[in-house]
Amino acid sequence: xxxxDEAPPAGPGETVAxxxxxxxxxxxxxxxxxAGLGLAALLIGRAYPVGSSLDMGPGYxxxxxxxxxxxxxxxxxxxxxxxxxxxxxxxxxxxxxxxxAAMxxxAGLVERTGLFVACLASILVAxxxxxxxxxxxxxxxxxxxxxxxxxxxxxVLRLPVRVWPL
Amino acid sequence: MNLWYCFxxxxxxxxxxxxxxxxxxxxxxxxxxLTYYLEPTGALIMLAGIYYGAQYGGSTTAILxxxxxxxxxxxxxxxxxxxxxxxxxxxxxxxxxLSSFLAGTITTLLIAxxxxxxxxxxxxxxxxxxxCLMILGLTAAIVFAxxxxxxxxxxxxxxxxxxxxGADVNTGLDRFTFSIAExxxxxxxxxxxxxxxxxxxxxxxxxxPEQSGERAQSVSSLRLSAADFRAAWPAALRGTxxxxxxxxxxxxxxxxxxxASYSAEKKLSSSPERFGHGAIExxxxxxxxxxxxxxxxxxxxxxxxxxxxSVMAMMAGAMLIHGIAPSPNLASVQPGLFWGxxxxxxxxxxxxxxxxxxxIGLWVRLLQVxxxxxxPAILLFCCIGIYSVNYSVFEVALLALFGVAxxxxxxxxxxxAPLVLAFILGPAMEENLRRAMLISNGxxxxxxxxxxxxxxxxxxxxxxxxxxxxxxxxxxVAADG
Numbered sequence: 001x002x003x004x005d006e007a008p009p010a011g012p013g014e015t016v017a018x019x020x021x022x023x024x025x026x027x028x029x030x031x032x033x034x035a036g037l038g039l040a041a042l043l044i045g046r047a048y049p050v051g052s053s054l055d056m057g058p059g060y061x062x063x064x065x066x067x068x069x070x071x072x073x074x075x076x077x078x079x080x081x082x083x084x085x086x087x088x089x090x091x092x093x094x095x096x097x098x099x100x101a102a103m104x105x106x107a108g109l110v111e112r113t114g115l116f117v118a119c120l121a122s123i124l125v126a127x128x129x130x131x132x133x134x135x136x137x138x139x140x141x142x143x144x145x146x147x148x149x150x151x152x153x154x155x156v157l158r159l160p161v162r163v164w165p166l
Numbered sequence: 167m168n169l170w171y172c173f174x175x176x177x178x179x180x181x182x183x184x185x186x187x188x189x190x191x192x193x194x195x196x197x198x199x200l201t202y203y204l205e206p207t208g209a210l211i212m213l214a215g216i217y218y219g220a221q222y223g224g225s226t227t228a229i230l231x232x233x234x235x236x237x238x239x240x241x242x243x244x245x246x247x248x249x250x251x252x253x254x255x256x257x258x259x260x261x262x263x264l265s266s267f268l269a270g271t272i273t274t275l276l277i278a279x280x281x282x283x284x285x286x287x288x289x290x291x292x293x294x295x296x297x298c299l300m301i302l303g304l305t306a307a308i309v310f311a312x313x314x315x316x317x318x319x320x321x322x323x324x325x326x327x328x329x330x331x332g333a334d335v336n337t338g339l340d341r342f343t344f345s346i347a348e349x350x351x352x353x354x355x356x357x358x359x360x361x362x363x364x365x366x367x368x369x370x371x372x373x374x375p376e377q378s379g380e381r382a383q384s385v386s387s388l389r390l391s392a393a394d395f396r397a398a399w400p401a402a403l404r405g406t407x408x409x410x411x412x413x414x415x416x417x418x419x420x421x422x423x424x425x426a427s428y429s430a431e432k433k434l435s436s437s438p439e440r441f442g443h444g445a446i447e448x449x450x451x452x453x454x455x456x457x458x459x460x461x462x463x464x465x466x467x468x469x470x471x472x473x474x475x476s477v478m479a480m481m482a483g484a485m486l487i488h489g490i491a492p493s494p495n496l497a498s499v500q501p502g503l504f505w506g507x508x509x510x511x512x513x514x515x516x517x518x519x520x521x522x523x524x525x526i527g528l529w530v531r532l533l534q535v536x537x538x539x540x541x542p543a544i545l546l547f548c549c550i551g552i553y554s555v556n557y558s559v560f561e562v563a564l565l566a567l568f569g570v571a572x573x574x575x576x577x578x579x580x581x582x583a584p585l586v587l588a589f590i591l592g593p594a595m596e597e598n599l600r601r602a603m604l605i606s607n608g609x610x611x612x613x614x615x616x617x618x619x620x621x622x623x624x625x626x627x628x629x630x631x632x633x634x635x636x637x638x639x640x641x642x643v644a645a646d647g
Contacts (some may be wrong), residue, residue: 023579025578026577026578026579026580027314027317029578030317030320030575030578030579030580031320033574033578034320034323034324037324037327038323038327041327041342044342045341045342048339048341049337049339052608053603053608054603054604054607054608055603055604055608056599056600056603057337058334058336058337058339058341059341060600061326061330061596061599062327062330062341062342065323065326065327065330066327068323069320069323069324069327072316072319072320072323073320075316076314076316076317076320079316089577089578090577091573091574091577092369092370092372092373092573094373095369095370095372095373096369096373096569096570096573099365099368099369099372099545099566099569100566100569100570102545103365103545103548103549103562103563103565103566103569104562104563104566106546106549106553106562107549107553107559107560107562107563107566108559110553110559110562111559115550119546119550122545122546122549123542123545123546126541126542126545127538127542129369129372130372130538130541131372132536132537132538133538134538137538141539141542142542145542145543145546146546149546149550153550153554157203159550159554160557161553161554161557
């Protein structure tokens with residue numbers, strides 16, 4: 001996992017203070033990601049009519065953008081490989097997985113069981129992703145927040161959304 | 167009524183923005199859906215208020231806890247936190263508030279004068295000129311983004327690609343929709359920006375080890391002595407000038423402005439050694455600059471219809487959701503909205519003074535709420551907010567997807583602002599390019615009109631700035647922050 005000398009990951013929009021191994025890994029993986037996205041777009045969009053520069057079809061720009069993305073990806077990757085160092089970035093799998101699961105659970109439940117239950121369930125699942133979670137506190141927090149959301153969005157703001165399961 | 171939205175926006179923006187780790191972009195992304203129920207003017211005024219509030223909230227944490235809420239308050243930490251440690255927290259906070267107010271007032275006047283003039287020019291633009299203008303905007307976004315140029319360029323392409331998703335305007339052919347009906351209208355700006363900025367931020371905060379030590383400093387009297395005042399106001403004025411100039415540049419940001427102002431103050435000072443040890447100019451200048459920069463960045467959007475940074479991209483997204491296309495015609499088609507927004511800028515600054523100075527004790531107490539209690543609320547608001555845009559479960563899933571994408575990009579040091587900007591500009595660029603080529607019968611000569619040449623030349627000039635060592639060093643410092 002993360003070593004001591006490494007700076008903590010910065011928030012989105014900022015960049016992480018980088019050592020060569022981190023920088024190289026970032027370049028190589030980002031390059032692969034760019035190239036992969038570009039290739040996928042080229043493949044999926046291969047049937048879109050391209051047209052001509054005079055009369056551009058729906059496939060014209062997708063092809064130009066995706067092609068440029070593949071090229072950029074390759075250059076970024078090569079630049080990273082020149083640094084001859086590599087360290088996998090520490091992906092916050094636990095937090096990422098459980099938070100994403102919490103959101104998907106909310107999506108799955110909100111129309112079936114209503115807002116209150118969906119909120120309750122997603123807070124409980126989200127807490128699994130929090131290393132600082134205190135398990136005696138979590139159910140209490142979940143009920144309070146879910147109740148607050150049900151009140152605020154269901155009754156005060158009157159969203160046309162089902163609030164209770166029955 | 168709009169006055170009330172402005173106040174509400176500034177209050178809620180401060181409330182969320184003051185929470186450590188939540189900058190203006192994340193705050194705006196989270197609160198974007200709240201504004202869907204309002205009239206367009208009210209919605210934009212409230213969003214602008216949220217923006218100023220969150221921006222200002224970042225300074226409070228910078229001064230009291232040495233936690234910059236966002237990159238533009240990194241500089242405020244240097245001297246602001248030192249002042250707080252010397253027991254002058256109140257003075258630092260008051261300086262920040264008053265300089266921001268001064269900068270906001272002056273910049274509002276600038277916007278009121280400049281936007282209509284620029285608009286008049288922009289109204290004569292054809293599709294080719296528009297396309298070149300957007301190229302200029304994206305070039306600036308690459309150069310002024312933090313980190314690697316090549317990766318910024320890649321992120322622009324990724325943003326353009328995301329922008330292509332949906333039915334083609336001219337032929338109606340579905341592109342990259344994977345036969346999902348919800349994607350025919352394209353990817354929602356709210357899901358994309360809230361995912362890459364908001365959700366990614368929640369997860370990265372959770373995964374980060376608990377912030378060590380750094381307790382909030384207590385707040386002393388908010389009074390400025392006469393000596394403080396004499397030192398602060400010229401710095402604030404200079405900061406305003408620097409900020410307004412950098413803010414008008416497409417792609418220029420509040421962050422660049424605050425860094426530039428800090429180094430200018432340090433160079434001009436007769437006692438530069440005080441900087442970093444609680445120099446009041448080091449708070450007044452950058453705080454004025456980042457507020458002026460933030461506000462001046464409205465000029466390209468209001469006058470030209472081109473969002474110049476990710477915050478403006480979000481404003482443009484909000485306009486689109488309300489059925490208003492950001493364009494140079496805004497002032498003539500929607501004068502109420504245009505002038506309402508400008509008046510609200512100044513009012514927003516007044517409200518910030520009212521909200522921040524007397525309520526500072528409340529904000530300090532809010533800083534003590536542990537993150538484990540805050541994040542579920544933030545997460546729920548994001549989910550409910552996105553769901554209530556179209557009452558579509560699919561959008562919530564999309565939010566999760568972009569959250570994961572945002573985390574991956576952030577960890578690979580790929581800047582997210584160019585992505586969001588290109589995503590917003592992409593569809594308009596395609597339309598204008600295709601139209602321009604149709605008009606000219608496929609002749610590239612249409613891009614040689616004087617306006618086009620001027621804009622492309624400006625793009626090349628901005629790109630070549632990267633050669634200058636002094637610019638590179640500012641950029642590097644900003645990236646380290």
